[in-house]
């Protein structure tokens with residue numbers, strides 16, 4: 001049957017992708033192989049990480065796609081991304097800093113689990129810039145800690161079933177950078193844990 005096939009979607013530096021690359025075929029992520037890294041940003045350093053690890057890569061950005069395909073829509077873009085992902089025959093799709101919101105079309109096309117890493121707790125700070133927003137909320141005395149989670153992807157952004165949730169403290173007087181550093185280290189752990197969990201839940205062949 002071979003190792004389980006993992007497709008990872010990125011938009012940026014790819015430090016969470018690197019955590020998955022490093023965990024491949026180790027007790028942290030046994031019997032799993034990243035078969036495609038796909039980005040919507042050509043300059044995403046995560047693409048270099050994939051190339052260095054001899055992992056096939058793909059790229060397609062929304063605006064260039066719309067420009068070169070007059071009349072096509074955001075849903076058409078989502079369908080094209082789905083097509084390229086499905087060509088890699090994934091068992092799981094991991095959004096690791098993928099900064100594009102998918103419509104229903106994508107989720108109906110991709111019949112395997114799609115999971116997303118989000119740097120906040122369920123129901124708090126959905127969307128972008130969650131780390132900064134949580135830090136600011138702490139400074140205003142509105143929260144006592146934040147956290148990170150990996151959740152199943154549904155149409156409503158960051159509202160899918162949480163799979164792994166980890167609290168991350170914010171220390172009084174610490175800088176945003178120090179908090180973010182601690183939060184990212186937590187992300188690198190939970191993205192591997194959640195990928196392993198979802199793969200373990202798949203039907204045995």
Ligand SMILES: Nc1nc2c(c(=O)[nH]1)N[C@@H](CN(C=O)c1ccc(C(=O)N[C@@H](CCC(=O)O)C(=O)O)cc1)CN2
Pocket residue numbers: 095098099100101102103116117118119126127128152153154155156157158159160
């Ligand atoms: N249907 C879903 N798509 C995505 C989800 C999800 O839960 N459901 N998670 C996001 C990841 N994410 C937060 O975890 C997130 C990423 C991006 C955005 C967003 O507003 N993107 C804008 C573009 C922003 C940019 O390019 O910088 C957009 O898509 O128009 C919100 C949440 C991934 N997709």
Ligand SMILES: NCC(=O)N[C@@H]1O[C@H](COP(=O)([O-])[O-])[C@@H](O)[C@H]1O
Pocket residue numbers: 010011012013014015016017046096097098099117118119127128129130184187
């Ligand atoms: N809403 C989605 C979101 O904010 N995702 C965040 O993007 C970063 C990607 O870092 P990386 O490219 O170094 O893995 C991570 O902090 C991830 O939680």
